Amino acid sequence: MSSTLEKGSTPATGSTSENRPHSPRVVVVGAGIVGCSLADELTARGWTDVTVLEQGPLATPGGSTSHAPGLVFQTSPSKTLAEFAKYTVEKFLSLDVDGVPCFHQVGGLELATTPERLAELHRRAGYAAAWGIGGEVVSTARCKELWPLLDESVVLGGLHTPDDGLARALLASHAQMERAIRRGARFLERHTVTGIEKEDGRVTAVVTDQGTFPADHVVSAAGFWGPVIGRMAGIDVPLQPLAHQYAKTEPLPGQGGATTEAPKPILRFQDRDLYFREHTEEEGGALRIGIGSYAHRPMPVDPFAILPYDEARARNMDMPSSFPFTEEDWAPSWEDCRRLLPSLREAEIEEGFNGVFSFTPDGMPVLGESRQLRGFWLAEAVWVTHSAGVARAVAEWMVDGRPSLDLHECDLTRFEDAQRSPSYIRERGSQQFVEVYDVIHPLQPMERPRPLRVSPFYARQQQLGAYFLEGGGWERPHWYEANAPLVDTLDALPERDAWSARHWSPIAAAEARATREKVALYDMTPLRRLEVSGPGALDFLNRMTTNNLRKKPGSVTYTLLLDETGGVRSDLTVARLAPDRFQVGANSPADLDRLTRYAPDDVHIRDITSGTCCVGVWGPLARDLVQPLTRDDFSHEAFGYFRAKETYLGHVPVTAMRLSYVGELGWELYTTADLGLRLWDTLWEAGQGLGVVAAGRSAFNSLRLEKGYRAWGTDMTDEHNPYEAGVGFAVRTDKEFVGREALTDAPPTRRLTPLLLDDPAAVVLGKEPVYAPTLDSARAGGAPIGAPAGYVTSASYGYTLGRCIAYAWLPAGLTTGTGVHIAYFGEKVPATVAEEPLFDPKMTRIRR
Structure with a gap:
């Protein structure tokens, strides 16, 4: 198990469940929804020596859980987040305290008031279908039925997800706390953590103002105090707390009388960065509307300046996470609320606050065990929506050595050193707040701080008119405007829809063709x-x-x-x-x-990586370009495929590897960063007579999918x-x-399956649901029916093939030629299971 092996040991070759240690000592810092969920999940797996420490009272700890409005929308572009949310709903539905349920499955409704948002809701419906979440895009009339208070004249439609709803976060915390206590866990309130003890690179204890607690494992589930606990352990926690406005109206005249807390779906008005839920008083059923806003300026909060519970109360704060309501930030949102819900035009806000919660640079949680301090775990930047799912995954990770879900998007190691500076975390966390409800394209790069990381070729790429996108902090060229004249030599490309045309250019097709016919240089430095x-x-x-x-x-x-x-x-x-x-x-x-x-x-x-760089030289003329620059023999006989050689190209020492991720003859050429520009210029000058071009990642992705090369993580x-x-x-x-x-x-029951879209003009981008016939109906030539059979991973237009390629996880029994449909913005796009590799199956182009 990763949690128990030391440096120099080897992970087990199979399952580790029979070797798991008996009930190690675990200390969880924080008794919010994550800490309580984790204690429940750990004790359910037999780790019963669990102590949960809370600086505030257990009834209302004072962190984000204590003020969270409880909205649980399960649909997300991230399959991992969707799985977290699905489990949270499933678990909370099974919990109650003295007969009071912990979850109200009232459903969710996301509104569109612009055509762009309505298209986005169709895309979100695709995510829901792909991840197994019920949902459908509904008409304006249906939106009005679900929320009668709406002004239907401004609504174009909505996404209705009937299994979403409201979590009673504190109640769910207490229900799980009670279960964990029955299994042997203990929860201690008013214990403020003051230090983390360690020895030989391992955590050994948690120090509080009430004593020291020995530990084999410590989990920081402290929410926006995570950076504070992390610093005690010598660990940077890339998390930025921000304040978020939430308000309740006064009782609405003529409304109320309902017997349940929330008879209507939770409501999102994302075009104005707003969400709504109902609050019904226990007596009399007086109805208030709770409203949350992301429309205001980002209000970052220093986690080291957030007051402890008792000090916050002494300063007349309800809790440390509840800051004073700023009326000036609320005013524009209040006008938007009144336009959408006319019944609010005569109402007033009765109470409001600015509640603090956590954002990371990429909007995902921070989970896992620290490499710097063995046994110290993070379960941070987790919202109520994902809380139980995260707790299950972390408990599996600790007890079994691995989670049952893919967590690479959440792994605490995912951030580069350049992405861990306080200024980067603050700036990117604040931008994540701004973009919570924005329509985000899959390729949309961050705007700031850029440029952050650049290859030694950056100046030359700028001169060639590179269109840069960003990944891992790196500036990555996707195409070069210098190649625009080559587009005129192509056959006419199908016209793209507005969404797939974002961050795309027909120049990519020209660069792909140049790679297939001549030779191209690719910047592979970010690898x-x-x-x-x-x-x-x-x-x-x-x-x-x-x-x-x-x-x-x-x-x-x-x-x-x-x-x-x-x-x-x-x-x-x-x-x-x-x-x-x-x-x-x-x-x-x-x-x-x-x-x-x-x-x-x-x-x-x-x-x-940072001290080196790489140029990929690929195409049928790659050897003609490289061979004159070196005394070494670069022939196929002397330098075969999957071979490496340390040599010189001109004045530059390089490590040359004969590899190809695009399916053409060529090499990856590595050198040190200080010589990178000289390497690029050497290759560029030598290639002028051969028609060399610089090519970007857009062409690269198309070419690699034509060869069926997999991208890990996608x-x-x-x-x-x-x-x-x-x-x-x-x-x-x-x-x-x-x-x-x-x-x-x-035999596998599922396979990563290549699909070719039937219509040469059709495209998909990834994460769309795929509808396939059942195996019996497929054998009989039947049509795709029922629920999605899988989902698309990677997709790109194959310029050599003249069709869009999509790889998808589908049942293993689907044979070549089987027809399927891919849902793209609500439309069923026909596609056919293909034989791979789609291009050059005998590898003759690479091995020449």
């Missing part, structure tokens, strides 16, 4: 590179990954990093440059974290095993490796 060296490097890497790495220096191997249950944690490209020195192409900081955790003392691992994660993901060729079962015992010979 993560690790150097693994030392006497034990070969044995270590061979044990950690699936493929055979016992090859001579100069070899390159595609291999997989699995978890103990056989899930694909990452895919790696490992180049053996010397007997005890390897360069590993990885995906994320989590790969570095995984390898570093288990590396023995005779293995040294360092991230060399096409496959640790929820998938290698065989169903289509990368079983990288598994050698005749050797020992982590996860081997968990792999079986049973």
